[in-house]
Amino acid sequence: MENERDRLLDAALAHVPFDGMNDAALNAAADELGISRAMVRVHFPQGGASLAAAYHRKGDAALREWFEKTPPEGRYGEKVAQAVWQRLALVQPDMVRAGATLLSLPQHAGLGARLIWETADTIWNGLGDSSRDVNWYSKRATLSAVYGSAVLYWLGDDSEDKAATRAFIDRRIEDVMSFEKIKAQARKVPGVAAMVDLATGWMRAPEPRDLPGKTSEDK
Incomplete structure (x- = not known):
């Protein structure tokens, strides 16, 4: 099958x-x-939507293989930027444009958001992210926004070798890393860490579940 x-x-x-x-x-x-x-x-x-999802997930699978064979090097932010760029390099703009056009329709918006989240999850897992608390969610949410904007920029980029896209990714990742530093500094303020833990301490990363009736579309 x-x-x-x-x-x-x-x-x-x-x-x-x-x-x-x-x-x-x-x-x-x-x-x-x-x-x-x-x-x-x-x-x-879901017809074309399922086809678009399958193509997207094929790119994520290729990225997982890339992580195994060619782990990114450098500072953490540089590794994230390399992974985002590599994910784009694994797909064809025309295919992505066709899929994005379909998945932007209201009836498929949920699937489109899920696919971007899956890509962010693939990147963080490939980089060895071990967070299981609220940071698991915040990292993926932030990277989803970065990846989504990078795809749109990449699709409209006519610079040589997509150099403008690479610079765009570097800027966005730098902004994210700066935000993470601010978060870390804020937790050092007396009482802040306790308040954050009280509000989000119950949040845990989801555990993988192999449910009856699960198909390859759900993986």
Whole structure:
């Protein structure tokens, strides 16, 4: 089943430049591979939105492999910037643009936000983040905002070798690291750390759950 889905995904992506990120691309791929339309719905229940999600998650999977083979080096902020840039380098602008256009629709906005969060989670996990408290959420929320804005900047960047995008990422990450320093300094103020812990001490990172009926779309 998974192998069939992978073959269908690769074949459908070849049709996206001509048909768009939609059912037409999936159906054309299914016809080529001799896969029934019913199985298309099994593998991609939301049609084009599921196709866009599958392409996005394929990029996250490639990023995990990159972390294993080529761990980023330098200061922590530099490592984050390298990871964000590498994630963009693993995908094609036209494919991302087609997917982003679809996922920006109101009915798919939740899925789009989840995918960006998953990318941020992939980056932090790849960098060895061990936080399990409120910082687990704040790190991913902040990086999600950075990555989302970086994608939009990258899609409109016509500079040589996307140099402007790299500079944009560096600036955004520098802003984030400055904010983290301010947070650390604020906790040193008498009483602040206790108040923060009281308000957020109950928050814990979610534990992975292998639930019945879970599909590859949920992973």
